[in-house]
Amino acid sequence: MMAEPAEIQSILGLDVSRDTVTLCDGRRHTVTVANEADALRAALQPYQGTTTLAVCEATGGYEDILLGVLLELAIxxxxxxxxxxxxxxASFGKRAKNDPIDARWLSRYGCDRATTLPRWQPADPTQQKLELLVARRLDLVAMRVQEQNRLKAPRSRLIADNIRDHFAELERHIEALNAEIDTLIGESRDLALRAQQLRSVPGVGPVLAPLLLAVIPELGTLNQRQVASLAGVAPHPKDSGKANWHRSTTGGRRQIRPALFIAALAACRGDNPLAVAYKALLKAAKPKRVALTAIMRKIITIANARVRDAVRHQNEIGKINA
Structure with missing residues (x-):
């Protein structure tokens, strides 16, 4: 059984690289081991059953083996x-950097914030696969845009055939990913329910719905302000003293805003309450950019509410049947 936040008494900082993991248990001493399950298991065995919290950084997947071993040892x-x-x-004005130094800083970071740091939990395999498929699709779409731009360049005539071939290949791969994403969602009762609710929101189509499921898996568990902030459409104040500047929408998960913008454009051109709200904002002399941002915010908050209500209803039915 994992220790609760209030029970944590020591912090283990772990700096992860491709080949090694450097451990620091709060003292100046550090030890470096291979980033392999057996080596990590041996190094972490003494901390099993203790009130220790392990802190590592997200490194694009190199931390997966470490997190798997920590889960196995219930740390x-x-x-x-x-x-x-x-x-x-940086707040301490320090610049020196190497693996042992980074491990010590991670340990100190954990000591200062142990009671507020969320505990890592393994992702659902289906959710994890969806995230990988959607991320890959985003990469291929970005490549397709690059190839489109290259084809329009004035000096591309000599290599136009090569660009067109690559463009067609990217199209095939994107279509295959779309089919695989649709199949994956259809095979999962929970994802299918969420996708159905998302598609019922004006402007949310077959591209944005899987993107929201993959990038904001918390959808349905957040309040309006939280989901707007995660989507990067929450207006943040920028005031100081007597100065009151225009509020700006910054931050959030970067993949969401461009897709929400396209969804807002589609919604505003349709026959739905969001289009009515957009026209009302324009009539009130709001700039188009501000009005579209407001519609983006409405889309994500409506999506969050519909997913929340659908999941609650499903859970209630499950309790009755049980």
């Missing part, structure tokens, strides 16, 4: 946002 872990750790270190 609670936090996978930290590298940007937050970097800002934390």
């Amino acid at each position: 609670p872990a936090h996978r930290a946002d590298p940007a937050k750790v970097k800002a934390y270190i």
Whole structure:
């Protein structure tokens, strides 16, 4: 059984690289082991059953073996946002960097914030696969845009056939990914229910619905402000003293805003309440950019509410049947 936040008494900082993991248990001493399950299991065995919290950074997948071993040994872990750790270190005015130093900073970061750090939990295999498929689709779509731009370049005549061939190949791969994503969602009762609710929101189509399911898996468990902030459409104040600047929408998960913008454009051109709200904002002399951002915010908040209500209803039916 994993220790609760209030029971944590020591912090283990772990700096992960492709081949090695450097451990620091809060003291100056550090040890480096191979980033392999057996080596990590041997190094972490002494911490099993203790009130220790392990803190590592997200490294694009190199931390997966470590997190798997920590889960096996029932050692609670936090996978930290590298940007937050970097800002934390910078607040002390420190610049030196190597694996042992980074492990010590991770341990210190965990000591200062242990009670507020969320504990890492393994992702559902279906959800994890969906995230990978959607991320790959985003990569291929970006490549397709690049090839379109290259084809329009004035000096591309000599290589136009090669570009067209690559463009067609990208199209095939994107279509195959779309089919695989649709199949995956259709085979999961929970994902299918969520996707159905998302598709009922004006402007949300077959591209945005899987994107929301993959990038914001918390959808349906958040309040209006939280979901708007995650989507990058929450207006943040920028005031100081007597100065009151225009509020701006910044931050959030970067994949969502461009897709929400397209969804808002589609919704505003249709016959639905969002189109009515958009016209009302324009009539009130709001700039189009501000009005579209407001519609983007409405789309994500409506989507969150519909998913929440559908999941609650499904759970209630499940309790009755049980």
